[in-house]
Amino acid sequence: MSHALINPADPPDRQREKLLQIVEVLMRRVEQGTDDGGAAYTQFQRAALLEDEVRERTRDLEHALDLLNTSNARLAEANRDLEAARQNLSDAIETVQEGFALFDAGDVLVMHNSRFGMHMQDVRAALRPGLSFADYVGLVSRSRFLELPPGETAADWAIRRLRRHKDRHVIFNVRMIWDRWVQVSEHRTPNGGTVILQTDVTDIIRNEREERGRLLDDQARLARATLEHLDQGICIFDAAGQLIGWNRRLGLLLEIPLFRFRIGLDFGALLERAAETLTFADGMTVDRLDGWARRAEGAATREPLRFEVRTEAGLVLSVFAEGMPGGGFVMSFSDVTTERAAIAALSRANETLEARVTERTLELEDALAHAERANASRSRFVAAASHDLLQPLSAAKLFIAAVGEDAIDPRARDTLLKAQNALDSVESILGALLDISKLESGKAALAVGPVDLDRMLTPLRDEFTALAAARGLRLVVRPTGGAIVESDAAYLRRILQNLIANAVRYTDRGGVVVGARRRGGALRIEVWDSGPGIAEADQQDIFREFHRLNARASASEGMGLGLTIVERACGLLGHPLDLSSVPGRGTCFRVTVPLAGTRRAPAPSVPQTDGAGQGLAGRIVLLVENDPDLRRALGLVLEGWGAEVIEADTADAADALLSELGILPDAVIADQQLGDGPRGLDFAAGLTGVPALIISADRGEGLAVACARAGVGLMAKPLDLRALRDWLVLAFGPGGIAG
Structure with a gap:
């Protein structure tokens, strides 16, 4: 009941007063009332309990009152700190030399210092907290101290100012009356507010203006000195066609007194005066030049002019006229x-x-x-x-x-x-x-076509090997891998023959090496020797007719015509020829010949994807050849095609090798001439069921007939490796010779 009689919204003192009144009324009722059945005692108990509850409630109210007093004390202290901070902030912004104002996130003025708006006395009175930014801009736009740009109203200025206010950072200059300037900068705060700083930059702008004026004066003096220094006559006109600059040389060349030149002189008047003593050339006329000068489009569309004029004194002047930015133009006159x-x-x-x-x-x-x-x-x-x-x-x-x-x-x-x-x-x-x-x-009749270089070098090797051996030399001719070049076979052979003969003839010890290197789409054939070498001073003379270095008395050593033939044949064929030599160490002659684009046979290693090795992988080929170099070279080619190669130099050695291994090969390639033992055909015919191929330099009909009767293939030396590969593929293929 006590909770219903007390209003919680009342202050604690009021609630205590109400409780005391309730207790007094209840006690009075207990004392006055009678109760025969013990009701008086019950009422007394209730009054005692109520008094305890009132006492407890009173203690709670007193505690709440103490807490409220403590909170009020702290709030008062916080208010004092806030006021002190506000005062400190106000004092701080007051020390700022620029005008300062702070607008909150709702664009409402929060605070400002005394310098804010100091250039507009009619606005300062309205600058109070609570002023909106739009109202502030409206006041400034209507201020009598603001000098609006030409053609702009106060409303236009206010709209443009509010538009710039949307940017996060803004800096611009505002012109005031009496030639004063204020720089305004706006910056956003993290909570969305706006800080505005106003700085008087009048002195800075005036100083810059004076400095610019002095610079322009200096530039004008420099331009004047430059014009007077030039050997050309110069005249400069503005967009209206009025003279703004010239030099003395102009008057001398045009034969016009200097006193006739003045600032603002019209181009037409000057042209009329000059036309009396000038004769135009290169299709130029007075009307055309006057029309060009009066064009108003400016330098971007005015085409430069170049023509010549002749004066009465006989001078020939070259005239160049060109537009300038802004619509003006300049003309120069040079004495030519x-x-x-x-x-x-x-x-x-x-x-x-x-x-x-x-x-x-x-x-x-x-x-x-x-x-x-x-x-x-x-x-x-x-x-x-x-x-x-x-x-x-x-x-x-x-x-x-x-x-x-x-x-x-x-x-x-x-x-x-x-x-x-x-x-x-x-x-x-x-x-x-x-x-x-x-x-x-x-x-010289040329027959240029594909030339198999290996087929050309092999006979040359055979031809000069004995001669080199007789001189105690070693001749090495390296195979080119079936290279095909574009040349005249007869003349290319004569070139290589003379180079090899020359190397053998002039080499006393060591040897001669012939090889080829691929360089792009060409093949460079090189002949190296270990002879005495050729001094650089003599390298041009060796190509002259009948000229030999270290010539001997006997004509059997040659008459010095070999290199002459080489040089002229290379020139006729278009094959570059050069040499390098180190005296005492040897010489190298090089002939560069274009490749024909195809090769007689692929390189030893042939990719399996093009069919080069199809049917050859893992096949055993018995190669019987008594020439070790040829046997080794052919073996490398067969291995490159994927075949397993076993080699022998005679028929007897081949029989012994097969007996030792206890196998039969998948194919046999044998030379016909195998020394003193059995011939290749006899050996191959004895291997029943094994496809065989005879290789021989014998092109006689008898060997061909014998091979046909024995069912053995025949291929002439030098070998055509493409034909050899095709024979092997056919021999190992389904239904082929070995099938």
């Missing part, structure tokens, strides 16, 4: 009288010189024709003489060879051998002369 006179004199001299050159050219053509006729006659004579002399020389060699060795004594035999060698030397020299004659006459 001397240059034009020199060009005219040079033209006359050229005409005289051309006549003399024509006359001299005709004389040289006559002399050249005479020399060509003489050279042709000499070449024809050399060719005819060489051919006629080779016939009796060949007959003499045959006669000497027909003399039986038993019919003469040893001394005569030695004499005949020397005569034979002498005739061989003469025949070689005449052949070289005949080659040179063909190359000089330009009548």
